[in-house]
Amino acid sequence: MRYGECDVAVIGGGPAGLAAATAAATEGASVCLFEREEKTGGILKQCIHDGFGLIRYGEKLSGPEYAYREWLRFRESGAELRLETFMTAVEKEGNGFLLTLTDSQGILKYRAKTLVVACGCRERTDRQVGIHGFRPAGIFTAGQAQAYINLDGRMPARRCLILGSGDIGLIMARRLTLEGAEVVGVYEIKHEPAGLSRNIAQCLTDFSIPLHLGCTVTEVAGRDRVEGVYTVRVDKNLVPIEGTEEFVPCDTLILSVGLIPENDAFEALGWEIDPVTSGPRVDSCGMTSVPGVFSCGNSLHVNDLVDYVSESGETAGKAAAARCRASESLPGRPIPVRAGSGVGALVPQSAAAEGSANPVDFFFRSRQTLASCRLSVTADGKEIFSRRYETVRPPEMEKVTLDLSLLPPGTGGLLFSLLPDECGSVESETAGYEIIDETVCIECPRGCRLRIGRRPDGSIAVFGNSCPKGKLYGERETENPHRVLTTTVKTVFGDCPRLAVRTDGPIPRSALKDAQRLTDAVTVREAVLPGTVLIQNFGGWGVNLIAASECHP
Numbered sequence: 001m002r003y004g005e006c007d008v009a010v011i012g013g014g015p016a017g018l019a020a021a022t023a024a025a026t027e028g029a030s031v032c033l034f035e036r037e038e039k040t041g042g043i044l045k046q047c048i049h050d051g052f053g054l055i056r057y058g059e060k061l062s063g064p065e066y067a068y069r070e071w072l073r074f075r076e077s078g079a080e081l082r083l084e085t086f087m088t089a090v091e092k093e094g095n096g097f098l099l100t101l102t103d104s105q106g107i108l109k110y111r112a113k114t115l116v117v118a119c120g121c122r123e124r125t126d127r128q129v130g131i132h133g134f135r136p137a138g139i140f141t142a143g144q145a146q147a148y149i150n151l152d153g154r155m156p157a158r159r160c161l162i163l164g165s166g167d168i169g170l171i172m173a174r175r176l177t178l179e180g181a182e183v184v185g186v187y188e189i190k191h192e193p194a195g196l197s198r199n200i201a202q203c204l205t206d207f208s209i210p211l212h213l214g215c216t217v218t219e220v221a222g223r224d225r226v227e228g229v230y231t232v233r234v235d236k237n238l239v240p241i242e243g244t245e246e247f248v249p250c251d252t253l254i255l256s257v258g259l260i261p262e263n264d265a266f267e268a269l270g271w272e273i274d275p276v277t278s279g280p281r282v283d284s285c286g287m288t289s290v291p292g293v294f295s296c297g298n299s300l301h302v303n304d305l306v307d308y309v310s311e312s313g314e315t316a317g318k319a320a321a322a323r324c325r326a327s328e329s330l331p332g333r334p335i336p337v338r339a340g341s342g343v344g345a346l347v348p349q350s351a352a353a354e355g356s357a358n359p360v361d362f363f364f365r366s367r368q369t370l371a372s373c374r375l376s377v378t379a380d381g382k383e384i385f386s387r388r389y390e391t392v393r394p395p396e397m398e399k400v401t402l403d404l405s406l407l408p409p410g411t412g413g414l415l416f417s418l419l420p421d422e423c424g425s426v427e428s429e430t431a432g433y434e435i436i437d438e439t440v441c442i443e444c445p446r447g448c449r450l451r452i453g454r455r456p457d458g459s460i461a462v463f464g465n466s467c468p469k470g471k472l473y474g475e476r477e478t479e480n481p482h483r484v485l486t487t488t489v490k491t492v493f494g495d496c497p498r499l500a501v502r503t504d505g506p507i508p509r510s511a512l513k514d515a516q517r518l519t520d521a522v523t524v525r526e527a528v529l530p531g532t533v534l535i536q537n538f539g540g541w542g543v544n545l546i547a548a549s550e551c552h553p
Contacts (some may be wrong), residue, residue, distance in 0.1 A: 014042020016297025019313030041067030169256020342418030
């Protein structure tokens, strides 16, 4: 039996855990980060698509690039790292916690004053959705299919159907198409998409992949391998409509039917769970109902952006380190935070106006799609904040920042509500223009819904953008759409058979499949780091093909 101790123990080495450990160590705490895999980075290691880091780094990075930058920050912090270490039990012990872990050398007991839970989330599987039939080969979650292609270089499908329009499923529809598979369609039981609008645009619309709303899979055909699936349309109550059954031939069914925060190992601590987010209830420091236990990232609630995952990790890490300092004053009286009309998920569920960091970031999702509305935040019935939204959708998380130090002493609670509102007339803004196209901007996380207008003299204007990038995107989208290619190439290294790569600038959207075929001939034979140029002026498009992750012997 081996023993160890630290001020702050962080469980999980994904972006939230790396940020939490880095922040706690920077605050002067002794920190140990436990990761069950052989490398940090979490799910980002297989997320080769771009769009990560726009807020945190001001760039559109791939998942491996983002993870590498977080790793560099962690490495400089001086925190301890234990890879391939599994936590099997946790218990409260005096003023701290006792962790039981296993690694290649056996059992390890670790004592910690505070604990940060950063275990991410897991996918719902075919066992958790009501589909009849056998379970033959060819049924994957979207994450499993992603790992097969991006990490192992193996194709899981030739003709597939994707059930669920979650973001991972949308991204895999594009990835499979670029790799030569036929995606017959994405089927979503609800009557609106579950993924972000910008992913609908760049993953389905770009490749003419059908999206079937109000439609689901009822049965899998095949014993040894999937031979097809039976689909059916559903009514507004999600009840199958008789006579709408259809058999769709395919060799693979890919599931993108939701994510669940990974917290089962910590239930023994007796913390309070929010039934809406499926994560623990926390205050504005990320501390759960169990004093000294903090939660962050997708363990807390499923986030849209990895940037916010890292932010919550930093908040939890700093607070965990502060709690370890005997002289540190504890946050003041907690103020309950409640979701009112129209608001679904809301985090954090309580906040402290005194003794805690200000301002405080709040994240919320709407219960249903609402147009022309406003968020109203009231303190004991008096409105203290209001923000207008043209549209809010349940898949798209919104963030607001409030300075709670300005609240009157003795405030009893905050209420977040979505109320009807007039957001301005689109018609007056576009008067004199013929609307020739509507699209969704993919240049930043906002996903602005753009309208492209043309006057009789031929001049073009872009409406609906909230930043200059949206204007440029809308103009280019009308004339010659461009996209960044993200893919993988072969290597000669057995431990890393595929290397994530991308172009360092956009190329014509019409050339994506040709560019993908060019990468099939590329083999990396030397150690590289993210950013290493592999091919200059790739394909003659004026961009370079660069490494988006590291590989070495």
